[in-house]
Amino acid sequence: MERKPGRPRALTVDVIAQAALDDGIDTFSMPSVARRLGVAHSGLYRYVTDRDDLLIQAMDKAYMATTWPSTDLPWDELLRELGESVWRACDAHPGLDRASQMAPRPSSAVVNMMDGWVAAVHAQDFQLEDAAVAVEFAISLALDCSSQMARLRRMQEDFPVRTEIPVIKPYDTDEVWKGRGLFERKLDIFLAGLATRRIES
Secondary structure: OOOOOOOOOOOOHHHHHHHHHHHOOOOOOHHHHHHHHOOOHHHHHHOOOOHHHHHHHHHHHHHHOOOOOOOOOOHHHHHHHHHHHHHHHHHHOOOHHHHHHHOOOOOHHHHHHHHHHHHHHHOOOOOHHHHHHHHHHHHHHHHHHHHHHHHHHHHHHHOOOHHHOOOOHHHOOHHHHOOOOOHHHHHHHHHHHHHOOOOOO
16 A cells, blocks of 8 residues: 655654565565655665665564574474474565565575574584574475465466366375475475484484
């Protein structure tokens, strides 16, 4: 919804980031955000460098608004909860998945939390490198599956009868096309494989 004419809102980076989220994190432009706020386009550049900078600020705001897992969880539960946190953020902010995948750099808010998650997995008998890959994988898998499900929903709008969509037989199931798709299955397979890499005490 466009902001009605009137006195412009007091600007801060947080206010501008929220406007970008409201406008659509994967589709906003600097002019559209300025219109939403009722300010001159040029005025935004006193607070953010460019669209990429605003995108990262908006991503940080979206991710910080969700609940993230504690580092004292068992490693497999921690990784599952990381995926859940990403899904919650993506559900709350449609387009966050695609925006995160295409952003020029990752969300600073998430990166700042990753050290703790990696250390927590590492402390549970995993090599540091494996722990880092595991944390990154859980986050990336949720983003990828969220983005895939958005694409599949668009396909189903174009082809209401699923038989019109060319897919191989194992993918022609409700598990693939509904809810979170293959996210749980993919994560289960990854966690089962990761468990075999634990270091024997």
